[in-house]
Amino acid sequence: MSGSPRLLLQLRGLHPEHIRRLLASSRDSSAFRADELDGVTIANLFFEDSTRTRVSFTLAAQRLGASVVDVSGKGSSVSKGETLRDTARTIEAMMGAGGAGVIVVRCRQSGGAKAVADSTECAVINAGDGRHEHPTQGLIDALTLSRALGREADFDLSGVRVAIVGDCVASRVARSNIACLTALGAEVVCCGSPAMAPGSLTSLGCAVTHDLDGLIPEVDAVMTLRIQFERIGSGGGGIGSEREYRQRYGLTDERGGRMRPGAWVMHPGPMNRGLEIDSGVSDGERSLVLRQVSAGVSVRMAALVSCARGCRQA
Numbered sequence: 001m002s003g004s005p006r007l008l009l010q011l012r013g014l015h016p017e018h019i020r021r022l023l024a025s026s027r028d029s030s031a032f033r034a035d036e037l038d039g040v041t042i043a044n045l046f047f048e049d050s051t052r053t054r055v056s057f058t059l060a061a062q063r064l065g066a067s068v069v070d071v072s073g074k075g076s077s078v079s080k081g082e083t084l085r086d087t088a089r090t091i092e093a094m095m096g097a098g099g100a101g102v103i104v105v106r107c108r109q110s111g112g113a114k115a116v117a118d119s120t121e122c123a124v125i126n127a128g129d130g131r132h133e134h135p136t137q138g139l140i141d142a143l144t145l146s147r148a149l150g151r152e153a154d155f156d157l158s159g160v161r162v163a164i165v166g167d168c169v170a171s172r173v174a175r176s177n178i179a180c181l182t183a184l185g186a187e188v189v190c191c192g193s194p195a196m197a198p199g200s201l202t203s204l205g206c207a208v209t210h211d212l213d214g215l216i217p218e219v220d221a222v223m224t225l226r227i228q229f230e231r232i233g234s235g236g237g238g239i240g241s242e243r244e245y246r247q248r249y250g251l252t253d254e255r256g257g258r259m260r261p262g263a264w265v266m267h268p269g270p271m272n273r274g275l276e277i278d279s280g281v282s283d284g285e286r287s288l289v290l291r292q293v294s295a296g297v298s299v300r301m302a303a304l305v306s307c308a309r310g311c312r313q314a
């Protein structure tokens with residue numbers, strides 16, 4: 001998938017130059033005019049909880065002069081059974097002919113953002129759809145890591161090794177990061193139990209290991225994933241007890257102390273402190289966690305401008 005200019009649904013399959021352009025305009029977001037999106041409506045359709053993504057899309061839209069409307073599951077007609085498609089078409093009908101707006105969608109269904117894109121002419125940005133992708137998070141993480149490593153001039157990450165640790169198979173953040181980081185030349189290693197990091201993940205272009213202790217001293221960054229309790233069924237998702245999980249796959253203070261000099265710690269947030277990550281690591285010198293959050297606003301400004309322009313040209 002080469003990616004229509006009005007859509008940002010996934011990073012997998014996007015041309016590396018397209019990814020680099022988005023990263024460069026995120027890096028240079030101060031160059032956007034305050035009225036860049038004057039007259040454009042941004043509809044935030046959030047049917048799963050969010051703090052970082054929802055707030056940063058709102059701030060980004062406001063900084064570009066757009067108007068913002070918020071729709072969530074509770075309090076909207078979704079709670080009366082209206083479908084995602086019908087909700088999107090309803091919002092589009094209020095935006096004016098030709099889809100003169102951007103729909104930002106977070107939903108439980110993998111492929112939900114594509115369903116919105118297929119049923120409207122609006123620009124559509126995937127803000128996290130089920131287990132599929134979270135493309136703006138992938139861009140945030142690539143921008144933040146490139147900056148930390150002094151690679152933000154060209155976003156060339158060749159020679160850089162990144163570990164993604166946790167329930168990689170269920171993680172939309174992992175999928176977007178694998179696509180983005182490997183497109184920029186980095187090597188990505190997914191680490192978790194055989195259920196969380198099965199060998200089949202290698203088809204995405206990453207390596208797989210189950211041995212976190214062996215991996216820790218070998219990488220330039222460790223990205224720890226949140227345990228997604230809301231997605232784990234009654235079977236426990238193969239994570240075992242919380243104590244066991246922390247022992248095998250937690251980024252503990254002890255493991256943090258065995259990372260390479262100059263290696264970085266990342267987490268997309270929200271964090272389960274003391275479970276997948278210890279506070280000494282998440283709040284320590286190596287941590288990029290709050291820099292990831294800060295980068296969210298400029299990445300979302302760049303995504304909104306790119307998709308809104310793509311929509312006007314279509």
Ligand code: ASP
Nearest residue numbers: 128134173226268269270
């Ligand atoms: N906030 C990210 C997401 O919604 C990561 C997470 O929740 O674990 O995908």
Ligand code: CP
Nearest residue numbers: 050051052053268269
């Ligand atoms: N990283 C992320 O998407 O955070 P939220 O779920 O708080 O938006």
